[in-house]
Amino acid sequence: MDPTALVTSAVSGGGELLKALDDEKVQVTTAGWFYDSLEGVWRLLLAMPSVESQGRAVGYEAVQRVLAKIAKREPAPAVPALNQIVVTSNKDPLVQTIRKAIRTGEKDVSAIRFTRNVIENMFIADALIYRSS
Numbered sequence: 001m002d003p004t005a006l007v008t009s010a011v012s013g014g015g016e017l018l019k020a021l022d023d024e025k026v027q028v029t030t031a032g033w034f035y036d037s038l039e040g041v042w043r044l045l046l047a048m049p050s051v052e053s054q055g056r057a058v059g060y061e062a063v064q065r066v067l068a069k070i071a072k073r074e075p076a077p078a079v080p081a082l083n084q085i086v087v088t089s090n091k092d093p094l095v096q097t098i099r100k101a102i103r104t105g106e107k108d109v110s111a112i113r114f115t116r117n118v119i120e121n122m123f124i125a126d127a128l129i130y131r132s133s
Helices: 008-025 049-054 056-071 093-103
Strands: 031-036 041-047 083-090 113-119 122-132
Touching: 008 031, 008 056, 008 083, 008 122, 031 093, 041 093, 049 056, 056 113, 083 122, 093 122
Parallel strands: 041 083
Antiparallel strands: 031 041, 031 122, 113 122
């Protein structure tokens, strides 16, 4: 299998996690899978306003708490592992760049593919955007 391919289970799992975060009132303003061409891996990026005021650790704790709740479901849906997730702030350059190109609703969970694009001198090799608000 092509290591750059984003598989269907990852796409549905990322959307499932985002919906679960919404259900738990964890505010995520931008979310999506981004291909890191330097490392050759996909990462689920979650931008949270709380990271700016409380730090990344609080964001990761919220994600871990929601992942633990999801794991207790029967059957447990396939969601990304914590080591596949990057929690960041709204001030992250990638987040700001994506927002200039794509806007979705604040609570919508879309699946917008964004491949081989350059926005303000930032190259985005491949991405699948769930939310950008």
